[in-house]
Amino acid sequence: xxxxxxxxxxxxxxxxxxxxxxxxxxxxxxxxxxxxxxxxxxxxxxxxxxxxxxxxxxxxxxxxxxxxxxxxxxxxxxxxxxxxxxxxxxxxxxxxxxxxxxxxxxxxxxxxxxxxxxxxxxxxxxxxxxxxxxxxxxxxxxxxxxxxxxxxxxxxxxxxxxxxxxxxxxxxxxx
Amino acid sequence: xxxxxxxxxxxxxxxxxxxxxxxxxxxxxxxxxxxxxxxxxxxxxxxxxxxxxxxxxxxxxxxxxxxxxxxxxxxxxxxxxxxxxxxxxxxxxxxxxxxxxxxxxxxxxxxxxxxxxxxxxxxxxxxxxxxxxxxxxxxxxxxxxxxxxxxxxxxxxxxxxxxxxxxxxxxxxxxxxxxxxxxxxxx
Numbered sequence: 001x002x003x004x005x006x007x008x009x010x011x012x013x014x015x016x017x018x019x020x021x022x023x024x025x026x027x028x029x030x031x032x033x034x035x036x037x038x039x040x041x042x043x044x045x046x047x048x049x050x051x052x053x054x055x056x057x058x059x060x061x062x063x064x065x066x067x068x069x070x071x072x073x074x075x076x077x078x079x080x081x082x083x084x085x086x087x088x089x090x091x092x093x094x095x096x097x098x099x100x101x102x103x104x105x106x107x108x109x110x111x112x113x114x115x116x117x118x119x120x121x122x123x124x125x126x127x128x129x130x131x132x133x134x135x136x137x138x139x140x141x142x143x144x145x146x147x148x149x150x151x152x153x154x155x156x157x158x159x160x161x162x163x164x165x166x167x168x169x170x171x172x173x174x175x
Numbered sequence: 176x177x178x179x180x181x182x183x184x185x186x187x188x189x190x191x192x193x194x195x196x197x198x199x200x201x202x203x204x205x206x207x208x209x210x211x212x213x214x215x216x217x218x219x220x221x222x223x224x225x226x227x228x229x230x231x232x233x234x235x236x237x238x239x240x241x242x243x244x245x246x247x248x249x250x251x252x253x254x255x256x257x258x259x260x261x262x263x264x265x266x267x268x269x270x271x272x273x274x275x276x277x278x279x280x281x282x283x284x285x286x287x288x289x290x291x292x293x294x295x296x297x298x299x300x301x302x303x304x305x306x307x308x309x310x311x312x313x314x315x316x317x318x319x320x321x322x323x324x325x326x327x328x329x330x331x332x333x334x335x336x337x338x339x340x341x342x343x344x345x346x347x348x349x350x351x352x353x354x355x356x357x358x359x360x361x362x
Binding site for chain 1: 266268270296304306310
């Protein structure tokens, strides 16, 4: 019998109370929000509970919401997959804009290693307890976290484009 | 050998450089002889990262046949190469590697930037891509196109041959060349 979303919701609410909120099904995928300090506990519960059995971490990624209130400016999104019942879920943890920190998921899934490094590389989100939190895709000398919206997308060193015709902001010239 | 005799045969010969010709002797400058030899035997080092590299494969192969220009010997070691062909997007993370490859080439060495990405960054106007390889190494010939057709790459090689033919043998000793390399921090 397939795993019902109501079962997932009831189990999580029973176990974690108001740390787990905002249950909603978006495009056939059950989603919810987890308080960032309970992330590791919730993920371990989802993985190890004999009924839930979310045995696979599909994805870890970051989002920047610069217009949100200060303690919700970053989000880390986790996708998990139950291979036994073929059910997928997604949950978000919102983080502080000044000091984005969250526990690592590598204690539950070793596959989170590179995904968390990538999220750190592009958003500067610190994963506490990660075994080797350093840049993975960008060059080591880079000082910015390029997917944060305060950094310009374009490279300022470009000389063959006239800024006026390409809608560039002027401060990107100092990269 | 006079020009009329060359036309009679199908064998392609390099044009005789300017010089003094008499009975049993021909005299010309060392620069032009060496330039002639170098220009017709440019060993390419293909540094292919994307679609321009595919076009270069066509250029190398029988249909376009870069061997007609004396460049059939691909050198996959920078030590024995004369002409570095950079074909494709160079990410900033790769820039030091490209630079190291250039530094490992022995003089005389020339560089062709093939395609929009190698020449200027192309469509990749973004934080992660080098905006033209001339930010890290000096470039002799730029081939435009996205990607350029093999004919364009061959045209670029012919343009480089012109440069090689007309260059001093002692190019690396000239103050301009030293200044150019110094501007890239290459000694």
